[in-house]
Amino acid sequence: MFFFVGQTSKKIVPKQRNRGLIRLFRIALQAIIRVSTKRLNIQQDRKGTSRMRTKSSGISRMERKWGIIFALPPILGLLCFTLYPVAASFFYSLTDWSIGNDWQMVGMDNYKTIFTGDPLFRKALYATTYYALGSVPIGLVVAFAVAMLLNQKVKGLSIFRTIFYLPTIVPSIANTILWLWIFNPDFGLLNSMLKSVGLPTSQWVYNESTAIPSLIMMSSWGVGNTILIFLAGLQGVPAHLYEAVEVDGGNRWHKFWHITIPCMTPTIFFNLVMALIGTFQAFNQAYVMTEGGPNNSTLFYVYYLYRKAFTESKIGYASALAWVLFIIIMALTLIVFKSSKRWVHYEEGGR
Amino acid sequence: MAISPARMLVYLILILGSVVMIFPFLWLMRSSLMENGQIFIFPPQWIPAPFMWSNFSEALTTVPFALYFKNTMTIELFAVSGVLITSIMSAYSFARLKWPGRDFIFALLLGSMMLPYAVTLIPTFMLWKSLGALNSFLPLTVPAWFGGGAFNIFLLRQFFMSIPKELDEAAYMDGARPFTVLWKIIVPLAKPALIVVVIFSFIDVWNDFLGPIIYLNSDDKFTLALGLATFKGLYNAQWGYLMAASAAIVAPILLLFFFAQRYFIEGITLTGIKG
Numbered sequence: 001m002f003f004f005v006g007q008t009s010k011k012i013v014p015k016q017r018n019r020g021l022i023r024l025f026r027i028a029l030q031a032i033i034r035v036s037t038k039r040l041n042i043q044q045d046r047k048g049t050s051r052m053r054t055k056s057s058g059i060s061r062m063e064r065k066w067g068i069i070f071a072l073p074p075i076l077g078l079l080c081f082t083l084y085p086v087a088a089s090f091f092y093s094l095t096d097w098s099i100g101n102d103w104q105m106v107g108m109d110n111y112k113t114i115f116t117g118d119p120l121f122r123k124a125l126y127a128t129t130y131y132a133l134g135s136v137p138i139g140l141v142v143a144f145a146v147a148m149l150l151n152q153k154v155k156g157l158s159i160f161r162t163i164f165y166l167p168t169i170v171p172s173i174a175n176t177i178l179w180l181w182i183f184n185p186d187f188g189l190l191n192s193m194l195k196s197v198g199l200p201t202s203q204w205v206y207n208e209s210t211a212i213p214s215l216i217m218m219s220s221w222g223v224g225n226t227i228l229i230f231l232a233g234l235q236g237v238p239a240h241l242y243e244a245v246e247v248d249g250g251n252r253w254h255k256f257w258h259i260t261i262p263c264m265t266p267t268i269f270f271n272l273v274m275a276l277i278g279t280f281q282a283f284n285q286a287y288v289m290t291e292g293g294p295n296n297s298t299l300f301y302v303y304y305l306y307r308k309a310f311t312e313s314k315i316g317y318a319s320a321l322a323w324v325l326f327i328i329i330m331a332l333t334l335i336v337f338k339s340s341k342r343w344v345h346y347e348e349g350g351r
Numbered sequence: 352m353a354i355s356p357a358r359m360l361v362y363l364i365l366i367l368g369s370v371v372m373i374f375p376f377l378w379l380m381r382s383s384l385m386e387n388g389q390i391f392i393f394p395p396q397w398i399p400a401p402f403m404w405s406n407f408s409e410a411l412t413t414v415p416f417a418l419y420f421k422n423t424m425t426i427e428l429f430a431v432s433g434v435l436i437t438s439i440m441s442a443y444s445f446a447r448l449k450w451p452g453r454d455f456i457f458a459l460l461l462g463s464m465m466l467p468y469a470v471t472l473i474p475t476f477m478l479w480k481s482l483g484a485l486n487s488f489l490p491l492t493v494p495a496w497f498g499g500g501a502f503n504i505f506l507l508r509q510f511f512m513s514i515p516k517e518l519d520e521a522a523y524m525d526g527a528r529p530f531t532v533l534w535k536i537i538v539p540l541a542k543p544a545l546i547v548v549v550i551f552s553f554i555d556v557w558n559d560f561l562g563p564i565i566y567l568n569s570d571d572k573f574t575l576a577l578g579l580a581t582f583k584g585l586y587n588a589q590w591g592y593l594m595a596a597s598a599a600i601v602a603p604i605l606l607l608f609f610f611a612q613r614y615f616i617e618g619i620t621l622t623g624i625k626g
Contacts (some may be wrong), residue, residue, distance in 0.1 A: 059523050060449060066529035067448030073437040074460055074504060077497025081475060082463045088474035146368060152361050162612060163369045166376070169604050169615075171558040173576045174597040177583055178379050181590050189378045192395040221375065228619045273465070281467055284560055288580055302469050309473050310565060322469045329467050 092319035099313035110320035121321070123296045124304040125328075127212060131300065132279040134216035139275060140268065143223040147230035148260075161228070168224035176288040179218045180205070205290055208297040215285050215298065226271050233267035234260070265344040273336055280329050301325055379601070383407070383594035390590055406595035413592075414585070416599070418571065419578035422488070426574065427556050429492035434499030434552040435545065441498050442507030443533045447519060457508075464501040468561075476565055490566045491559070495552070503548045506618065510544035511537060547618035550611055557604060575600050 093110055097103035114121050150160055170178070182189040183204035191201040204214040241259045250258070286292050286303035293299075305325070309318035377397070382390055383406055384399040411417075444450070445457050479490040498504055514537060522532045538545070563577040573581065579600055586592050608615060 062523075062529065063448040064450040067444045067450035067453065070440040070444035070448065070529070070533075071450070071453070071456065073496060074441045074498025074501075075456060077494065078456070078459060078463060080478075081494055081497060082466065082471060085471035085474035085478070086466070088477070089470050092473065092477075146365075149361050149365055152358070154361060154365065158612075160365050160369060161616065163372050165615070166605070166608070167372055169554060169608050170601050171576055171579075171604060173558075173560050173579050174601045177579065177593055177597050178375055181382065181594065182375060182378060184590075187391050187393070187395070187590075189374070189395070192393060196394050221372070225619060228616060232619070277465055277467065281469060287560075287564075288583065305469055305472075306561075309476075315473055315477070319473050322467075322473060326467055326470045333465060 089319045089322055092316050093323050095316040097314075097316040099315060103316065106316070110317050111324070113317070114320055114324055120296065120299065120304060121324075124299045124301045127297060127299050128280055128282070128301040130212050131215060131219075131282060131298075132276065134213065135219040135279050136272070136275045138216060138220050139223045139226060140271060142220050143226035143271070144230050144264075144268070146223075146227050147234055150227070150231055151234040161231070164227050165224035167222045170222075172284045173288060175222070176284055180289050183214060205298070206294060208294045211290060211294060211297045215282075215289075218285070219279075226275070229271060230264070230267060233264050237263040262345045266346060269336070269340050269344045273333055276332055276336065277329060280325065280332075379594055379598055382590055383598040385591055387589070387591055403591060406591045407599060410582070410586075410592040410596040411599060414578055414582045414596075415570075416575065416578055416596070419573050419575045422572060423557065423574045423576075426488050426491050427553060429488070430495040430556050431549055431552050433492065433495035434503055435549055436499075437496055438499035438503040438507055438548060439533070439538065439541075439545070442504045442511055443529075443537055445504065446508040446511035447516065447537075448529060460498070460501040460504060464505075472561075472565070479566065485566060486568050486572055487566075488572070491556075491562050499548070499552065503552065507541065507544055507548060510541050514540050543614065543617060546611070547614045550607065550614055551618060553607070554604060 094105055094107060095103045096106045096109070146164055150157060150164075154160065167175075183206070185191055185201065185203050185206055188204070190204065194201045202210055202214075205211045237260060241263070242255050245255050245259060281302050282300045283302040283306065286298050286300040287306070290298040292303055292307075301321075302325070305318050305321045308314045308321060381397050381399060384402050384404070385396075385406075386399075386401070386403045389396060389399065445453060475490075479485060482489075484490055518536050519532050522536060527535075558576060559574070560576045560580070563574045564580070567573055567577060570578075570581065579596055582596050583593060
């Protein structure tokens with residue numbers, strides 16, 4: 001074990017100049033080794049010592065050593081880029097720190113201000129929730145419907161699949177600029193089409209009441225990923241289940257309701273959670289297209305947080321905002337997880 | 352073979368849907384090649400006359416997009432190689448090596464996928480600031496060397512687990528070390544999955560916007576995405592130029608997609624199925 005410590009620290013940090021990081025690295029490594037040796041002792045006690053000297057124990061020792069070495073990058077990544085920032089951001093949220101000034105602990109004051117004295121917070125939360133409540137269900141339903149259609153043994157499946165997937169890979173900046181042009185009230189694609197068939201036009205993202213619905217519409221253009229995941233799920237539904245329904249004289253509707261939907265619930269669940277987390281953190285549309293306007297109607301939460309942190313330099317307050325969002329997302333995810341026991345069916349034994 | 356009305360309806364909806372999906376692309380293309388006079392005609396025309404190829408050269412030279420391209424590719428090089436190397440190593444470790452705490456760490460990694468990035472954003476920024484690494488490519492490349500993201504590890508782990516474990520064991524019996532097994536057995540067998548990781552991380556870097564706006568502030572360091580956003584600020588109503596610049600940034604990704612379509616589909620399917 002000691003040999004292994006010396007070897008790795010030499011191997012992995014040859015040119016690291018920063019002392020802090022090296023120390024962090026050492027501490028992390030020591031902690032990991034302490035935990036692993038402790039576990040080892042327990043195992044030895046349980047198994048007795050007789051089997052530990054066979055050839056397979058040599059292999060398992062080697063696996064243990066290299067397993068930890070190979071997994072060091074994500075372990076350190078978790079420490080430096082996940083656990084530390086989460087802890088630090090909570091600490092910041094208890095301070096009144098803004099870049100360039102002295103700071104002091106202010107307890108829960110930031111949170112108090114957020115909930116009682118910040119009308120923009122309410123605007124941001126409203127805009128984000130509105131957007132999520134619109135785009136998540138619409139996206140899921142549209143994607144599911146398209147996947148169902150594509151699963152009907154259609155000819156040219158790969159062409160359709162490509163077409164529906166294409167919008168997803170457009171870089172989001174190019175995407176937002178393109179849609180800004182599509183939404184253009186005077187010369188944009190949408191109003192031009194509406195005008196040509198004599199329908200009333202809209203101000204789209206340039207009007208307070210239509211801005212969010214426009215963004216929801218835009219988001220449903222890019223559901224290609226979800227379609228593909230649903231399609232893969234649909235193709236995995238065992239054929240014998242459908243045959244069983246046929247034997248019992250069931251029709252399409254029975255198949256859909258009693259086989260397809262239950263078999264697809266894990267996939268729906270996965271897509272739902274990912275979509276919720278994603279939409280609650282929408283940012284680019286607000287930054288590039290609307291700058292949160294008109295009249296803060298598209299002030300997405302993360303965009304508001306970004307402005308607080310990086311334009312107003314209010315690190316403490318922005319961190320508190322981040323934690324509020326964190327708790328909201330966690331609560332939502334938890335609700336979905338809890339409810340999943342009632343509606344998500346896992347096949348016995350798994351795949 | 353007669354086509355039933357139900358199937359006709361399926362095709363009809365699919366074709367209509369495809370048209371809706373394609374339309375914005377056509378709009379992008381036609382606008383990028385039109386001169387300003389023609390763009391603003393009602394009812395809109397679809398064929399540019401004349402074809403303004405100069406929109407592209409104008410748009411791409413008024414702002415130094417060549418430099419932005421170089422910057423983006425530099426970040427790509429260091430970030431994608433970091434993702435590839437460290438995600439292979441760690442996925443191998445999680446998939447096939449037994450060590451205490453492995454499943455706990457893996458669960459933690461998967462959990463971190465659900466963590467809103469907004470929470471880690473500010474302290475990570477302050478961390479790079481205190482290291483004096485703002486306005487450099489370090490914050491955009493170094494994190495890639497720490498496992499390459501839970502998503503990629505998860506994807507590769509799934510793939511590695513499908514390779515028969517007897518191969519490893521036979522190699523161990525011959526005295527091979529895990530590194531040899533990984534390099535000689537796993538990597539050659541996992542090529543399709545590795546290509547998926549490379550493609551997805553390439554696209555992630557290409558499309559990343561929040562990272563560059565936070566960390567890069569002098570315009571000689573800008574990436575393409577950030578350059579495009581700046582360009583939009585400068586030429587707000589010059590839709591021909593804006594569309595040309597956007598098209599130029601979309602095009603390489605579309606090309607990549609057409610050449611590597613199979614891998615895209617496989618990659619998404621691989622991660623989605625298990626949920």
